[in-house]
Amino acid sequence: MSIECPTCGYEGNPPDAEFCETCGAELGNTPPVTPTSSPSSSFTPPTQVILTPQPLTPPTQVIPTPQPLTPPTQVIPTPQVMTAPMQVTSPSPIGAMATARLIPLFNAPTAEFKIYNSAVIGIFTPGNPVEIDLDSCANSDKVSQHHAEITYENGVWLIKDSSTNGTYIKTLGQAKFGARIMSPTPINSGDTIAFANLVFQFQTP
Secondary structure, eight states, X not given: OEEOOTTTOOOOBOTTOSBOTTTOOBOTTOOEEOOOOOOSOOOOOOOOOOOOOOXXXXXXXXXXXXXXXXXXXXXXXXXXXXXXXXOOOOOOOGGGOOEEEEEESSOOSSSOEEEXXXXXXXXXXXXXXXXXXXXXXXXXXXXXXXXXXXXXXXXXXXXXXXXXXXXXXXXXXOSSOOSOOOSOEEEOTTOEEEETTEEEEEEOO
């Protein structure tokens, strides 16, 4: 049994104490305090944990982005170019060759020089073969090795100059020779041709 201090209320003073152990006040005839008995143990009910259910979240629905519709590639066929078959011109048989003659208008060792489709006129050498060799003619020193060429093309006889001293034409009916030819020039039967200083008449059958 203990004595309660009337001043500070301390209840732990011994029964024979005259002064409060806490505040020092005189206890006097303060009745002792009988401690209230408490049960040796008390039952504390367990705390009930209430689980709050989580809200159900629907799964996220992934909506695919539609791909743009690409129109099918239109293949335009390339038109085929019709190519005409190449015409191959077969060489004419020997019997169908175009022929012509060069007749000297001076004292020459040969009465005529024949041409079959084409002929190179000049001075024959091992490095420069020609069909009509004028080396045997007098005064041929002015004639070039490859002096001129006569060809038959598309029904027309042509003469081309390749000389140093020139090739000249006097057409049938003219009195004088024309200027030196500078490009392939048509010739006709009866025309007169001068290879430098050697003069011939051109004739066709």
